[in-house]
Amino acid sequence: MYTVYKKSHKDVRCYNIVEIQFKDGDSMSESSSPKAIAIGLNTGQQDFDYSMEELSALAAANNVDIVETVTQNLDRPVAGTYFGTGKVEELKDIVIDDEVEMVIANDELSPSQIRNLEGVINVAVIDRTGLILQIFADRAQSREAKLQVQLAKLQYQLPRLHTSASQRLDQQTGTSSGGGFTNRGAGESQIELNRRVIERQINHVRQELKEISKSEETKRQQRERQGLPMIALVGYTNAGKSTIMNALVRQFGTSEEKQVFEKNMLFATLDTSVRQLTFGDQKKLLLSDTVGFVAHLPTHLIEAFKSTLYEAANADLLIQVVDAADPNRDSMMATTMKTLEDIGVPNLPMIVAYNKADLTDVSFPSREGENLTMSARDDASIALLIDMIREKVFKNYVTADFLIPFANGDVVSYFNENANVLSTEYVADGSKMKVELTRTDYDRFEKFVV
Numbered sequence: 193m194y195t196v197y198k199k200s201h202k203d204v205r206c207y208n209i210v211e212i213q214f215k216d217g218d219s220m221s222e223s224s225s226p227k228a229i230a231i232g233l234n235t236g237q238q239d240f241d242y243s244m245e246e247l248s249a250l251a252a253a254n255n256v257d258i259v260e261t262v263t264q265n266l267d268r269p270v271a272g273t274y275f276g277t278g279k280v281e282e283l284k285d286i287v288i289d290d291e292v293e294m295v296i297a298n299d300e301l302s303p304s305q306i307r308n309l310e311g312v313i314n315v316a317v318i319d320r321t322g323l324i325l326q327i328f329a330d331r332a333q334s335r336e337a338k339l340q341v342q343l344a345k346l347q348y349q350l351p352r353l354h355t356s357a358s359q360r361l362d363q364q365t366g367t368s369s370g371g372g373f374t375n376r377g378a379g380e381s382q383i384e385l386n387r388r389v390i391e392r393q394i395n396h397v398r399q400e401l402k403e404i405s406k407s408e409e410t411k412r413q414q415r416e417r418q419g420l421p422m423i424a425l426v427g428y429t430n431a432g433k434s435t436i437m438n439a440l441v442r443q444f445g446t447s448e449e450k451q452v453f454e455k456n457m458l459f460a461t462l463d464t465s466v467r468q469l470t471f472g473d474q475k476k477l478l479l480s481d482t483v484g485f486v487a488h489l490p491t492h493l494i495e496a497f498k499s500t501l502y503e504a505a506n507a508d509l510l511i512q513v514v515d516a517a518d519p520n521r522d523s524m525m526a527t528t529m530k531t532l533e534d535i536g537v538p539n540l541p542m543i544v545a546y547n548k549a550d551l552t553d554v555s556f557p558s559r560e561g562e563n564l565t566m567s568a569r570d571d572a573s574i575a576l577l578i579d580m581i582r583e584k585v586f587k588n589y590v591t592a593d594f595l596i597p598f599a600n601g602d603v604v605s606y607f608n609e610n611a612n613v614l615s616t617e618y619v620a621d622g623s624k625m626k627v628e629l630t631r632t633d634y635d636r637f638e639k640f641v642v
């Protein structure tokens with residue numbers, strides 16, 4: 193049904209990236225899920241229980257079944273083994289009793305902690321970071337997302353390289369190791385070589401990403417040239433961003449604006465999708481749906497997804513979607529704000545959408561300043577959200593009277609397609625139009641203003 197194996201190149205071995213592969217077809221059946229034990233260190237942090245639950249959900253998103261949770265109360269992790277010696281022995285017995293194939297730690301482990309733990313318990317040890325990276329690796333669809341995840345994985349592997357005594361090739365010469373290097377000096381250790389292989393891969397991926405982003409850049413510039421406001425949906429994973437996007441697209445998208453993928457699982461969305469919405473008065477905006485955030489999102493992944501989150505960073509307005517029915521919504525909001533800061537998203541105007549109110553006993557839709565209590569499944573909520581968005585992004589519209597000479601018929605067509613034409617009257621020297629339009633368009637056609 194599945195194989196769990198340590199990723200092992202001929203000459204590059206890494207401890208905590210475990211590839212979990214499933215055959216097609218039955219990969220999602222319950223019986224095929226590998227079993228694992230979740231381990232966590234309770235240092236007195238407030239959201240400890242929740243973060244252990246979330247670890248199980250992350251494992252489930254990877255089709256791994258957590259059968260038992262083992263925790264220890266300590267002020268800080270034990271340097272070499274994460275848990276104390278006694279606890280590690282206890283864990284070893286549980287691993288044997290439960291017949292699990294892996295242990296998943298709630299914190300990011302050091303390379304030596306992983307090595308030492310694996311040495312005692314004899315099954316693969318993965319940490320939270322490795323798990324998240326693996327989910328992203330499995331889900332990434334576009335070439336850009338795939339490369340970004342690959343880059344994050346390589347950067348994660350780099351400090352985790354190790355070499356066993358038997359692998360050491362202290363007097364390495366010639367062809368005994370792969371990687372395409374010809375210039376391997378005598379005395380270069382295996383680990384140095386491994387590092388160079390990975391560094392080379394990193395450069396290669398970076399280069400490819402740069403080329404892709406050039407063409408992405410062109411698309412973005414085209415959009416920017418259209419001068420449309422950009423609204424970005426951001427927030428914790430599974431909050432309902434894609435569901436809100438779809439509800440808006442259903443009402444205001446053109447027929448070719450496709451629905452995005454929404455599902456009750458962590459990280460359903462990995463690529464940014466942008467859709468255009470057009471309202472009855474011809475006002476238009478671009479809406480982007482983005483990857484969701486999670487506590488302790490691996491730093492390398494944040495780094496890698498900066499360009500995916502370009503839309504968020506350059507938006508005119510953010511809509512932070514919150515799962516209002518989740519008891520941990522406050523820490524999820526804190527994580528979202530922290531992640532936005534880490535990505536370098538400036539302090540943008542923001543609407544906070546307390547979504548999934550239908551699962552709470554709070555009445556909805558209801559607005560309080562920039563906060564909206566709503567449900568993505570409720571038309572009245574979507575209507576109120578649209579009012580709030582319009583109020584914020586179309587405030588720079590101006591209304592003016594124009595006289596367009598008959599020779600400039602293209603301007604009349606432009607207004608009819610892109611602006612809110614309030615009245616048109618034909619006079620001797622052209623068309624007299626009262627138009628509500630963006631400040632940019634006003635500046636562009638100012639010479640026709642009367």
Ligand SMILES: Nc1nc2c(ncn2[C@@H]2O[C@H](COP(=O)(O)OP(=O)(O)OP(=O)(O)O)[C@@H](O)[C@H]2O)c(=O)[nH]1
Pocket residue numbers: 428429430431432433434435436453454455456457458459460461462482483484485513547548549550551566567568569
């Ligand atoms: N009851 C209820 N369920 C909702 C609501 N909004 C979204 N959901 C459900 O919540 C789940 C997650 O929704 P998504 O829209 O995929 O969430 P997301 O924020 O895009 O998640 P990621 O892409 O993983 O970041 C789906 O099963 C939705 O049907 C809501 O207002 N009420």
Ligand SMILES: [Mg+2]
Pocket residue numbers: 433434435453454460461481482
């Ligand atoms: Mg989504």
